[in-house]
Amino acid sequence: MTNHTCPPATVLFIFGGSGDLNQRKLSPALYNLFIDGWMPEKFSIVGIGRTAYTDEKFRKHLYDGIQQFSRRKDDKNGKWETFSKYITYLQMDAGNDADYQKIAEIVKQKEQEFGEHPNVIFYMSVAPHLVPQIASKLGPLNICHDTKCTRIVVEKPFGHDLKSAHELNELLRSMFDETQIYRIDHYLGKETVQNILALRFANALFEPIWNRNYIDHIQITAAETVGLENRGDYYERSGALRDMVQNHILQLLCMVAMEAPVSFDANEIRNKKVDVLNALRKYNKEEVHKYAVRGQYSDGWLQGKKVPGYRNEDKINPTSPTDTFAAVKFYIDNWRWQDVPFYVRTGKRLHEKSTIITIQFKQAPHFAFPPEAALTWRPNRLTISIQPQMDIRLRFQAKRPGQTVSLNPVDMTFNYKDAYGDNDPEAYETLLLDVMEGNATLFMRSDQVEAAWKVVMPIQEAWETRPPVDFPNYAPDSWGPEDAEALIARDGRNWITLPQSHQGVQTGS
Numbered sequence: 001m002t003n004h005t006c007p008p009a010t011v012l013f014i015f016g017g018s019g020d021l022n023q024r025k026l027s028p029a030l031y032n033l034f035i036d037g038w039m040p041e042k043f044s045i046v047g048i049g050r051t052a053y054t055d056e057k058f059r060k061h062l063y064d065g066i067q068q069f070s071r072r073k074d075d076k077n078g079k080w081e082t083f084s085k086y087i088t089y090l091q092m093d094a095g096n097d098a099d100y101q102k103i104a105e106i107v108k109q110k111e112q113e114f115g116e117h118p119n120v121i122f123y124m125s126v127a128p129h130l131v132p133q134i135a136s137k138l139g140p141l142n143i144c145h146d147t148k149c150t151r152i153v154v155e156k157p158f159g160h161d162l163k164s165a166h167e168l169n170e171l172l173r174s175m176f177d178e179t180q181i182y183r184i185d186h187y188l189g190k191e192t193v194q195n196i197l198a199l200r201f202a203n204a205l206f207e208p209i210w211n212r213n214y215i216d217h218i219q220i221t222a223a224e225t226v227g228l229e230n231r232g233d234y235y236e237r238s239g240a241l242r243d244m245v246q247n248h249i250l251q252l253l254c255m256v257a258m259e260a261p262v263s264f265d266a267n268e269i270r271n272k273k274v275d276v277l278n279a280l281r282k283y284n285k286e287e288v289h290k291y292a293v294r295g296q297y298s299d300g301w302l303q304g305k306k307v308p309g310y311r312n313e314d315k316i317n318p319t320s321p322t323d324t325f326a327a328v329k330f331y332i333d334n335w336r337w338q339d340v341p342f343y344v345r346t347g348k349r350l351h352e353k354s355t356i357i358t359i360q361f362k363q364a365p366h367f368a369f370p371p372e373a374a375l376t377w378r379p380n381r382l383t384i385s386i387q388p389q390m391d392i393r394l395r396f397q398a399k400r401p402g403q404t405v406s407l408n409p410v411d412m413t414f415n416y417k418d419a420y421g422d423n424d425p426e427a428y429e430t431l432l433l434d435v436m437e438g439n440a441t442l443f444m445r446s447d448q449v450e451a452a453w454k455v456v457m458p459i460q461e462a463w464e465t466r467p468p469v470d471f472p473n474y475a476p477d478s479w480g481p482e483d484a485e486a487l488i489a490r491d492g493r494n495w496i497t498l499p500q501s502h503q504g505v506q507t508g509s
């Protein structure tokens with residue numbers, strides 16, 4: 001959320017350089033930054049892994065990723081050839097102490113080549129259990145004491161629970177200063193997510209009604225059609241609550257619920273978000289069944305293809321209790337939000353890929369129109385579509401043309417594609433540029449991560465102590481288990497979905 005400048009000279013080490021995330025997301029993001037002229041004038045990218053790649057083979061591996069996953073492919077204009085010369089590969093085992101000296105040597109060599117001391121960034125694109133090991137071997141290197149230039153980026157999941165997240169924070173902080181630690185939540189890099197702050201705090205229109213006096217309830221849906229995508233090992237130990245709610249969904253909730261920041265200083269924004277997390281009501285184990293619902297998908301059909309149930313996926317225990325769907329009704333106990341429910345849900349193998357936030361306003365206090373005009377009368381609603389649709393729509397009532405008074409809901413829509421075209425930077429582009437510039441606003445501070453774990457732990461623990469009896473309990477191509485419908489229907493409300501096409505009518509009253 002700040003103006004970017006071209007970052008200073010940088011050496012970026014990617015632990016897990018040979019892995020999936022680097023091929024699918026990180027390298028394409030760096031390539032796009034390069035095309036757009038945002039990479040530093042002097043930089044070097046060093047991929048790290050045990051696989052025996054030569055530099056050339058490693059570049060080819062990344063090239064395949066660019067051709068498959070990047071928003072811009074190689075269009076043979078020489079950009080890829082130039083960019084790829086900045087990439088090298090270091091074969092090393094994270095457990096081997098001696099190999100870390102090679103890193104220090106590369107930095108020294110780059111310092112001479114660049115004629116200045118570069119930023120040194122260590123990106124942890126590896127399984128979580130390797131992070132403490134790598135961090136504690138990097139920590140003693142002299143370069144890591146440079147709090148201005150050296151940074152460590154840690155991928156999600158940040159810990160497996162509150163205790164392990166706390167321990168990881170302690171360990172990282174024993175090696176690095178907090179200002180050097182960048183905990184990624186890639187949702188925060190999405191354009192539509194950053195725009196929530198612009199919508200709320202750059203307009204005078206919304207903020208006066210953004211509270212319990214005018215808002216009936218808020219919904220956040222992050223629905224996915226994909227299943228495990230070869231990440232069965234990780235997912236089996238995670239589940240939907242840990243994988244999506246603890247991080248992405250709670251961050252979206254914070255953006256919607258936070259107080260107005262005084263400035264866009266990283267700590268100011270993060271303070272305001274942590275206030276929300278601290279105010280989120282923590283349920284005790286007995287309350288969990290009332291406020292939270294879990295689900296797991298069965299065998300079925302999705303988008304014309306037969307898909308296996310979760311328990312029949314590769315590397316998954318055939319009696320697995322892991323949740324692939326989670327819905328929770330949250331409350332924020334503060335002056336702005338007292339008694340306003342925040343319904344959130346997320347799941348895999350659902351009907352469509354769609355992340356939306358809906359702010360449903362209260363009914364107008366008095367209805368002066370003839371009763372027959374009220375047949376299709378609906379409350380105002382602001383819908384923020386994060387992805388794949390990217391728009392913001394405000395629903396209000398209009399008089400249908402004709403000689404009778406008939407009101408019906410219509411949408412006023414701001415569509416990103418129409419307004420700005422459709423070549424938005426990917427989340428990882430924004431986040432990597434922020435790291436190179438040393439701007440931590442869109443990254444999680446240690447207290448934020450732990451505060452988010454404190455919110456989900458009681459739910460997670462209650463679920464773990466009471467294994468599910470009804471799994472699998474939803475079919476692919478559905479919107480999740482029936483209990484999730486009941487969770488919101490009990491309050492006289494329903495889940496809101498948006499049509500895939502821009503023309504359609506929203507569901508839900």
Ligand SMILES: NC(=O)C1=CN([C@@H]2O[C@H](COP(=O)(O)OP(=O)(O)OC[C@H]3O[C@@H](n4cnc5c(N)ncnc54)[C@H](OP(=O)(O)O)[C@@H]3O)[C@@H](O)[C@H]2O)C=CC1
Nearest residue numbers: 016017018019020021049050051093094125126127155156
């Ligand atoms: N993939 C994704 O879409 C997402 C991933 N993440 C997170 O990013 C991280 C990486 O995920 P992903 O890329 O999918 O994982 P992969 O399993 O694809 O890659 C793991 C990487 O770690 C390297 N590695 C493993 N053991 C060692 C070791 N002892 N020494 C050196 N390198 C080692 C592997 O290299 P080699 O085999 O060559 O040794 C490989 O490059 C995880 O924390 C994941 O949760 C987060 C969001 C999305």
Ligand SMILES: O=C1O[C@H](COP(=O)(O)O)[C@@H](O)[C@H](O)[C@H]1O
Nearest residue numbers: 156186224226243244248355387
């Ligand atoms: O972090 C994760 O996010 C993805 C969803 O990300 P999106 O940008 O495609 O919405 C999810 O599939 C994955 O399980 C999770 O680890």
